[in-house]
Amino acid sequence: MTAVPIPQKPGARLRAALVELLYRQSRAVLFANLVIPWPVAYVLREAVPGRQLLIWIGAVYALTGARLLLSYRYFRRGDQAPGPEVWARRFTVLSVLSSLLWGGVGWIGFVPSEPHLIAFVCIVLTGMSGGAVPALSAYPPAYAGLLIAMQLPFALRCLSQEGSIYSVYLAFLLCLVCVYLYYSLITYRSLKETVSLRFENLALVEGLERERDRATAADRAKTRFLAAASHDLRQPIHAAALFTASLAALARRGDIKGADAKGIADRLEAVIGSLGGLLHGLIDVSRLDAGLVPVQRRPISLARMLGDLREEFAPQALQRGVALRAVPLDVWADSDPVLLKRILDNFLSNALRHAPDGRVLIGCRRRGGAVEIQVVDTGPGIPSGQHQAVFEEFVQLDDLQLDNPQRDREQGLGLGLAIVRRLADLLGHPIGLRSTPGKGSAFSVQLPLTAPPALARVSPRRSEPSGRLxxxxxxxxxxxxxxxxxxxxxxxxxxxxxxxxxxxxxxxxxxxxxxxxxxxxxxxxxxxxxxxxxxxxxxxxxxxxxxxxxxxxxxxxxxxxxxxxxxxxxxxxxxxxxxxxxxxxxxxxxxxxxxxx
The missing domain is CATH 3.40.50.2300 (Response regulator)
Structure with missing residues (x-):
């Protein structure tokens, strides 16, 4: 059986589930349509011509076959199949036609000279109508059509006859119709509540699973943070303590030189700067999660931005022996220049760090009404199974590329790409990663194209106050x-x-x-x-x-x-x-x- 996605809206999901119940529970009715005609024909054989009975049985079997075929097609339907309402209407049409054939028994078997046959026909019709209550109540129009089509011929014959007994039959029939309709409605409501409760339970289970996964992810993130922080934050604090102790020891000796003090102070400042960088990474993640980072979109010249990035990272590339090349396009994109630059800064920093003596390219490609900025390197690459992990918190690329448990303190806490992911989500810019182990990686971000801005006069900047405050x-x-x-x-x-x-x-x-x-x-x-x-x-x-x-x-x-x-x-x-x-x-x-x- 081909699984078909259940519609997402609650009402549509409920209707689809009820229609499926209609088809599943009608199997007993179809079985009855194959078996019961023969005993009925046997009882009516002396009052009804055999030819009529055989034609009636053949018609019942033909319609039952059509209903079986419809059921088969329903359970084998594909993604492009009609909606549940169409399948319900198809079922109802065939069900009503089949019920008219059973109603025909109430017409041809209504022999006034044979009261026992009238009673038999009445029993057969009421039994068939009652047996269909649990099977067809999932779709009330189907059951109402069956009941009317099956009982109407017998009711008309009762109206056409004189005598109190036929009035009793008619009254009895009307009471049963009302009772069956009432129980059909009750059954429908019960089925509807049951299915609704099942969906609510499924939603609750899914919600609990999401909360469990979220809690598990938060626990893993906390564990990674504690592991990273206990090591990466201790190191600069330890170094700062050593430099402070060195400065104090020189002061106690009383012969501290200005150059020595400055050298220690410079190193201490660098250590504190490193510690500040680690902590500011955590602050940036919190600010992004809190929605406190404002977005100021404007047209950006990508040719100018990529050129500026190449100039900015050229000294670092030269120091690492990396051939850095920029291939810009003369296009304008709509984004926040500060946040976009931060994304590209991170891509370039990672590429230069992981491709020593290699090549790094930053370039643009058109993608329909958008432009994709790519940063490609010839580094060791990232396994395909780890492409999602690199954008998680406290994950360093070296851990994934080299399977190395030792953390590189120069890379910080492993928050760079986690911040990139949050910035990209904030800007609505899809990010991508393509990588082949041993050949390199390509990180990308896609931006919408826009028209260049109109020229505007630049207002003079106010002079900043100076002096003693x-x-x-x-x-x-x-x-x-x-x-x-x-x-x-x-x-x-x-x-x-x-x-x-x-x-x-x-x-x-x-x-x-x-x-x-x-x-x-x-x-x-x-x-x-x-x-x-x-x-x-x-x-x-x-x-x-x-x-x-x-x-x-x-x-x-x-x-x-x-x-x-x-x-x-x-x-x-x-x-x-x-x-x-x-x-x-x-x-x-x-x-x-x-x-x-």
Whole structure:
């Protein structure tokens, strides 16, 4: 039997299931049509001519054969077969024709001079009608047609005769018709509820299976994260501790040289930058999952973008001995340039990393009304069974290509392609991967083509403010507070710091500080106070609105949504010094968009 997909809409699924029940449960009726005609003919043989009986039996068998053929075709139907309503109507037509033949028994077997034959015919018709209730009630029109066609000839003969006995037969017949119709309706409702309940149970089971799979995937992701984080995050922290201990040892000796201190500081800054990169990858995933990444679409010149990418990655390609080539098309695509560049940056970084002394090509191909950007490398390739896995969290390409359990710390936590997948879903750009082990890989992203933009005048950019700023800092971590105060003072600003709002206000009054140009607040403060609430209290204290930055270490999607709703610029720990400087300039200049940075 050929399986046919069940329609997706609940109502259509229910109708299709009921029609299938109609065909399955009619087998008993078809069997009765093959067997019962012979006993009926035997009883009527003396009152009805044998020729008529044989013609009647032949007609019943012919229609039964047609119904069997219809049933066979229904169960062997293909994908292009008509819908369930068509099959139900076909069944009803043949069922009514067959019932008319049985109704003919009520006509030819109605012999007034033979009362026992009338009783026999009445019993046969009521029995056939009653037996069809469970078989045909899945489609009420089919049963109603059968009942009327089967009982109408007998009722007409009763009406044509005089005598109280025929009125009794007629009344008896009408009562049975009403009772059968009632039970047919009850059976239909019962079947409908049963089938509906079965679909609800199936949906519940499918939902539970999806939840189970989701929970299993989340558990696997958590396990991968803990395994990756326990190793990859420990390494930079361990290195930072070693550099800090080295700096402290030189300081205790008292003969630390400026060049040595700078060298250690540079290495320490690189280690902290590496740690920040790992943590920012987690933040990016959370922001994408929370739907907090805005999309700003505009026409993009792919020729210019691919040329810029080649220039940007040329030094890295030269360092790795990779021949990098760009083959652009002079077309324009509709996308977000920042998010698209991030996707292509990841493709190119992976290609250069995994094809040392090889070749990497970035190019475009038209695909109807779209254009496909491809990044092709001559690296080791990825097994076909792992093409989906590379886009999961905490998976590194080396693990799949080389079956190597050792993680490369320079690749981070293995979030790059997971972020690419989320960005592509956000933009609505299909991504693809074709790879052959030993020959290389080709990652691609497809974009819709668009017309070039109209020329527009470029407005002059506002000059950024400069000079000494009065900055309020509230953070309940003493070490962070001291570090921020030292850094801001080193940049030439006037910081006033406090562990809570009350302490900060007291210090501001005691210092007799001038106007406050900026507030920097940690998001989670003492006694359940949030950074946005602290900023509001400080503004009430000052009596005017002040630009503000919120610094947080939270990565949960819910928390990120709350932070975005504040309308303040949000910085995620650890914050690189240059990013903090840029955020201060943007906030004070009034150019900072609400959201994360």
């Amino acid at each position: 009065g900055i309020m800092v509230v953070d309940d971590d003493v070490q962070v507070l001291a570090g921020l105060a030292t850094l801001l003072a080193a940049w030439g600003h006037d910081p006033v710091c406090g562990a809570d709002v009350e302490e900060l206000c007291r210090r501001h009054e005691a210092a007799g500080a001038d106007s406050v140009h900026l507030i920097i607040a940690d998001y989670r403060l003492k006694r359940g106070l949030t950074g946005s609430e602290a900023i509001a209290r400080l503004e009430r204290y000052l009596g005017y609105r002040v630009p503000a930055l919120i610094v947080t270490g939270d990565t949960s999607p819910e928390r990120l949504r709350d932070l975005t709703a504040t309308g303040r610029l949000v910085l995620h720990k650890p914050v690189a010094p240059e990013r903090l400087q840029a955020a201060i300039r943007e906030a004070v200049a009034g150019e900072a968009p609400a959201g994360s940075a």
